[in-house]
Amino acid sequence: MFKRIAAMIIMGSTAASLSGCLVAESTYLKKVEEADTLTSGLGELQKKHDQLIADNTALKQAHEKLKVEAAGLSKDKQELEQVLKAKSDTLSHNISELRQKVTALEAENNALKAEIINLQKVKEEKVKEVSGTYEQLLQNMKNEIAQGQVTISELKGKLTVNMEAAILFDSGKADVKPDGLSILQKMVDTLKSVKDKAIRIEGHTDNVQISGPLTHSFPTNWELSAARAINVTRYLQKQGLDPAMLSAAAFGEFKPVAENDTKEGRAKNRRIEITLVAKD
Incomplete structure (x- = not known):
C-alpha cells in the first residue's frame, strides 16, 4: 500500500x-x-x-x-x-x-x-497779277488780236505778247513806225503796273538773208533783230518803264515759230515778242 x-x-x-x-x-x-x-x-x-x-x-x-x-x-x-x-x-x-x-x-x-x-x-497773288495783266492786254489789243497781228499767251505764270514785225516796222527797217508806236502805247500802262516781273523784248526774223544796201546797216539778221528789239525797249523806257526791268535780246532767224518755205510762215517768224519773266 x-x-x-x-x-x-x-x-x-x-x-x-x-x-x-x-x-x-x-x-x-x-x-x-x-x-x-x-x-x-x-x-x-x-x-x-x-x-x-x-x-x-x-x-x-x-x-x-x-x-x-x-x-x-x-x-x-x-x-x-x-x-x-x-x-x-x-x-x-x-x-x-x-x-x-x-x-x-x-x-x-x-x-x-x-x-x-x-x-x-x-x-496766288502773282498768278492773279499775271492773269490781270493778261486780261488787260487782251482788252487793250483786241483789234490787233482780231486781225491776227498780235497773239497773247499765258503759260505757268509766263506771259508773252507776240507781234508781227509788219505792224511795228517797215520792211528792212529797225525804227518803229508811227502806227507801231500807237500799238506799243496800248501796252504801256499795263506794263507799268508789273512790279515783280522782268520785261524782255526779243527780236526775231525769217531766214531770208540781208542783201543790197541794207547790209551796210544790218550785215545779217542778227543785227536787224537786235536793232528792232533795242528800239522797242528804248521806246518803253521813254514811256516811263523802269529800265532796270527791261532787257533786249536778238535771235535772228534761229528761233522760228513756223516754216520759212511759205510767205505766211516767214511773216510769223518776223516778230517782236514781249515776255514777262521772273527777275534774276
Missing part, C-alpha cells in the same frame, strides 16, 4: 515536472520568434538608415551645389542689373535727345508750313 502511494507520488511529481518543461519551451520558442522578427526589422531599419544617410549626403551635395549656383546667379543678377541700368541711362539720354530733336523738327516743320502757306499766297 505504501509502495502504491509512493509510486503515485513519484508519477505525480514526474508529470508535474514534465508539464513545467513544456511551458518553458513554448515561451522560449516564442521569444526566439520575436527575436528573429526584431532582427529582421532591425536589418530593414539599418538598410533604410543607410539609404537615408546616402540620400542626406546627396541632398547636402545638391544643397551646396545650389548655394554655389545661387551665388553665381546673384553675381550674374548684379552684373545684369548694372548692364540694364547702364542701358536704361543710355536710353533715357537718347530719349531726351530725341525729344529735343523732335521738338526742334516740329518747330522747323511749323515754320516751313507757315512759309509754304505764305509762298502759296504769294504765288
Whole structure:
C-alpha cells in the first residue's frame, strides 16, 4: 500500500515536472520568434538608415551645389542689373535727345508750313497779277488780236505778247513806225503796273538773208533783230518803264515759230515778242 502511494507520488511529481518543461519551451520558442522578427526589422531599419544617410549626403551635395549656383546667379543678377541700368541711362539720354530733336523738327516743320502757306499766297497773288495783266492786254489789243497781228499767251505764270514785225516796222527797217508806236502805247500802262516781273523784248526774223544796201546797216539778221528789239525797249523806257526791268535780246532767224518755205510762215517768224519773266 505504501509502495502504491509512493509510486503515485513519484508519477505525480514526474508529470508535474514534465508539464513545467513544456511551458518553458513554448515561451522560449516564442521569444526566439520575436527575436528573429526584431532582427529582421532591425536589418530593414539599418538598410533604410543607410539609404537615408546616402540620400542626406546627396541632398547636402545638391544643397551646396545650389548655394554655389545661387551665388553665381546673384553675381550674374548684379552684373545684369548694372548692364540694364547702364542701358536704361543710355536710353533715357537718347530719349531726351530725341525729344529735343523732335521738338526742334516740329518747330522747323511749323515754320516751313507757315512759309509754304505764305509762298502759296504769294504765288496766288502773282498768278492773279499775271492773269490781270493778261486780261488787260487782251482788252487793250483786241483789234490787233482780231486781225491776227498780235497773239497773247499765258503759260505757268509766263506771259508773252507776240507781234508781227509788219505792224511795228517797215520792211528792212529797225525804227518803229508811227502806227507801231500807237500799238506799243496800248501796252504801256499795263506794263507799268508789273512790279515783280522782268520785261524782255526779243527780236526775231525769217531766214531770208540781208542783201543790197541794207547790209551796210544790218550785215545779217542778227543785227536787224537786235536793232528792232533795242528800239522797242528804248521806246518803253521813254514811256516811263523802269529800265532796270527791261532787257533786249536778238535771235535772228534761229528761233522760228513756223516754216520759212511759205510767205505766211516767214511773216510769223518776223516778230517782236514781249515776255514777262521772273527777275534774276
